[in-house]
Each structure stands twice: as C-alpha cells, then as structure tokens.
Amino acid sequence: MLVDVKTLTGNWDAGYALHKHVLSTTYLGDDEHGHPRFDTVRSEPGEALYKLKYRSDWTQVGPLADQLRQSLLPRFREVGLIVPMPPTVHRVRQPVAEIATQLGRLAELPVFTDLLSKTACVGAPQLKNLTGKDEKAAALAGCFAVKDAIGGNGPWNALLLDDLFDTGASMEAACTALRAYPKIGRIYAATITKT
Numbered sequence: 001m002l003v004d005v006k007t008l009t010g011n012w013d014a015g016y017a018l019h020k021h022v023l024s025t026t027y028l029g030d031d032e033h034g035h036p037r038f039d040t041v042r043s044e045p046g047e048a049l050y051k052l053k054y055r056s057d058w059t060q061v062g063p064l065a066d067q068l069r070q071s072l073l074p075r076f077r078e079v080g081l082i083v084p085m086p087p088t089v090h091r092v093r094q095p096v097a098e099i100a101t102q103l104g105r106l107a108e109l110p111v112f113t114d115l116l117s118k119t120a121c122v123g124a125p126q127l128k129n130l131t132g133k134d135e136k137a138a139a140l141a142g143c144f145a146v147k148d149a150i151g152g153n154g155p156w157n158a159l160l161l162d163d164l165f166d167t168g169a170s171m172e173a174a175c176t177a178l179r180a181y182p183k184i185g186r187i188y189a190a191t192i193t194k195t
Helices: 044-055 058-071 095-107 133-140 169-179
Strands: 014-020 022-030 036-042 079-084 116-118 144-146 156-165 184-194
Touching: 014 044, 014 058, 036 044, 044 058, 044 095, 044 156, 044 184, 058 095, 058 184, 079 095, 095 156, 116 169, 144 169, 156 169, 169 184
Parallel strands: 014 184, 079 156, 156 184
Antiparallel strands: 022 036, 116 144
C-alpha cells in the first residue's frame, strides 16, 4: 500500500495520517436527475477505507492495520495501549474498532474499545451541518466521557485511532477527555487518511 504520511496538528503529543484521503476530483456533469457526478481518485489507504466503510469490505481491515503498524506506530514512543475513537454512526461492526483490534493483535498491545465514549450532547447541532473547526469544537465540548477501564496505576501512553481526519475537532475533544484520566500519559493521534 502506497502511503505519504501527513502530520496531524492538535492537542496531542504527536499525530500522523497514512495519506490524503482524496487525490483528485473531476466534475463529470449532472445525471438524469440533476445530481452532480464526480470522478474521485482516492489514495490507496483512502480507497481501502472507502471500501471498508461504504462497501462493507472487511478484508480491508488487515491491510490497513498492518500499514498503521509499519508506517505510523514506529513514530510514537512507547505506546502502551490503543483507544479507538467512538463511532458517530451506529453499525453492527465498527470499522475503527475493527482496525484498532487488528492493530492491537499485530503490535501486541491492549485495545480499549470501551474506554472512551461519546455522550449525548443535548441541544448541540449535528457536526455534519457545521463547517468550521471552532463551531465543531464548541458543539463537542464535554461530549466525551472516559470510563475507568484500565487496571493498574499507569500512566500509559495511548494511541488514539480514527479513520478520517478533517478539522480535528472530534479528536481534540476526545484528547481533552483522555488528558483528565490519570492512567493516560502521552497521547498520540493516528488516522488512516486526512482530508
């Protein structure tokens, strides 16, 4: 899988994505119903992520996890555990949790799928209706909760894993919640792709 590692800027200690999500988009005109059509060329990690999330191609989990292990994990010092970002959309199988679990197997690291949760933010608008990072950050303030799921005293360095990095508002809100948990030391951010 061809990668072009990108830096992720935020309130974590270090962060990276495997590649850009989309390499190019060409407008092809409107279809018979007046809807615009596009030819979208994705990076290899972007195409694998697209197939996983929108075509339920679960064979993409292994290659994506292995690429994270090879290309990103060595960039972080002494990762002690993996924390997948909580899902926004309910699915029977969650792509980020599946990738995190497989990465944990490959790297022999514990994965805490229930450590971080997204709580109901009463009155907050849906993120898809917001465009700027500041608007999204305001809507996400206090929307993540941490469950005391780690045994021992810690602190352990955590790899916070997500699929697609856009503004970073969600990961920053999650990172803020994790920083308040005394069993977490450094926090590293990793995503498959970046917009």
